[in-house]
Amino acid sequence: MRALILISLVLSLAACDRLRDRYFPQPPAPTLEDLQPAVERDARPDLVVLETAAVIIVMDDGAQCIGPARERAGTGQGWTGKLTECAYPYSYQVQLNAGAVSGQLQLQEVSALGGVVDEDAPPFRPIAVVLMTDTIGRSYRFESIEGF
Numbered sequence: 001m002r003a004l005i006l007i008s009l010v011l012s013l014a015a016c017d018r019l020r021d022r023y024f025p026q027p028p029a030p031t032l033e034d035l036q037p038a039v040e041r042d043a044r045p046d047l048v049v050l051e052t053a054a055v056i057i058v059m060d061d062g063a064q065c066i067g068p069a070r071e072r073a074g075t076g077q078g079w080t081g082k083l084t085e086c087a088y089p090y091s092y093q094v095q096l097n098a099g100a101v102s103g104q105l106q107l108q109e110v111s112a113l114g115g116v117v118d119e120d121a122p123p124f125r126p127i128a129v130v131l132m133t134d135t136i137g138r139s140y141r142f143e144s145i146e147g148f
Contacts, residue, residue, distance in 0.1 A: 042134045043088055048107040048142040050128050055094050057083060057132070067092045067130075088134070095129040098148060107142035 043059035050056075055067040065086035069079045078094040107130055126143035133139050 042136060042138070044134075045090075045109070045132055045140050045142070048109075048130050050094065050101050050105040050107060050130065050144075051103075052101055055092065055130055057092075057130075059086070059088060063087060065090070067094065069094070083132075090135065091133050093131045095131070096127070097125055097129070098127045101128060105144055105146075107144050110141045110143050 043061045045057050046060045047058040053069050057065045063086045065083035067083055078096045080093045082089045124147045126147045128144045130142045
């Protein structure tokens with residue numbers, strides 16, 4: 001009798017596994033690509049603020065990225081690197097045309113097409129320029145409103 005109960009129990013459990021696999025299939029195991037965080041799209045830089053030790057970039061989706069000044073380029077004329085603390089590893093370059101920046105300096109985006117050039121006006125040189133390139137090669141240029 002005990003053997004019959006044991007055999008019935010084993011067969012019942014085996015049948016449950018087959019029913020479960022048939023009606024509730026298990027999803028495939030995740031791959032390495034599935035585990036990587038996916039960025040839906042490349043964000044566009046919306047706001048650029050330059051400080052003495054970093055450039056702060058706010059993207060159009062609200063993400064805030066930092067470009068620390070730990071890798072100086074040249075002789076104190078700026079720095080380069082990749083954005084950190086966000087999902088957008090864009091490369092950036094900060095150019096300081098008038099020495100060091102004190103405090104905060106907000107920059108505005110400059111159109112690549114430019115505008116009408118007044119030949120009689122002296123040339124405008126911004127105090128600071130930030131150039132960025134996204135992951136698909138689009139470039140963005142931000143300049144200070146103040147210049148010399």
